[in-house]
Amino acid sequence: MAGTTPHETTISGRRVRATRAESPPDDAAPIAELRDEATGCRRCPLWRNATQTVFGEGPEDAEVIFVGEQPGDQEDRAGKPFVGPAGRMLNATLEDADVDRRKVYVTNAVKHFKFEPRGKRRIHSKPNAGEVQACRWWLDKEIGRIRPRLAVALGSTAAQSLIGRAVPVLKRRGEVIERNDGLRVFITIHPSLILRMREEEDKEAERERFLKDMRKVKQLMAG
Ligand code: SF4
DSSP states (O other): OOSOOOOOEEEEOSOOOOOOOSSOOTTOOOHHHHHHHHTTOOSSGGGTTSSSOOOOBSOTTOSEEEEESOOOHHHHHHTOTTOSHHHHHHHHHHHHTTOOGGGEEEEESSOSOOEEEETTEEEEOOOOHHHHHHHHHHHHHHHHHHOOSEEEEESHHHHHHHHSSOOOHHHHTTOEEEETTSOEEEEEOOTHHHHHOOSHHHHHHHHHHHHHHHHHHHHHHHO
8 A cells, every 4th residue: 555554563362451541642632623624634635526524423532433434425415424324334233232322433544525426426436545544644643532442443444544554354354453552453344335235134144243243342342
């Protein structure tokens, strides 16, 4: 990928008690300030066609940060992350897994919607490595402020941004990768994968696996 990979990692399947500083460092800007700054971001070309920057949301003392790929059509219009179909799937699964949403911050690796126009529709287009690298600036700042005990990478773009290199998500799903800064990153799929499945049976099986992953997340939050 373009640029450097700042997060060297060690692989860890073991459970490690998570630690974090009691409070963010003095130079870590509050989330509201970062959100304001990001409205004018021009670090990559994706701002040109999108409606607005879609920054993360959740408590500043969240224990876990969920990272998706990028805002979708509905998120782009609303200016809020995870309010579209994939977000509803995530919310429902977190509820089923009994994950306390008051401890969760949700965001995306890339904060502008990348799409191809097709008639009146806007079709999702995967951000490239340079765009992910450019937008990591904001993800790093969110993590620096929140200091979560755990990050959840929803899909390959999120994993690439959090870990600093490509991660084969389907192969590494359910694993925890520990970064050199101590942040544990749990690897799973993006919920949009479930929505794209055609057969109801496959969809149901995949949803069960995703629920299992979210139950693991709950355990890791406690651990
Ligand atoms: S996608 Fe990220 S880096 Fe690119 S312009 Fe938007 S906020 Fe900035």
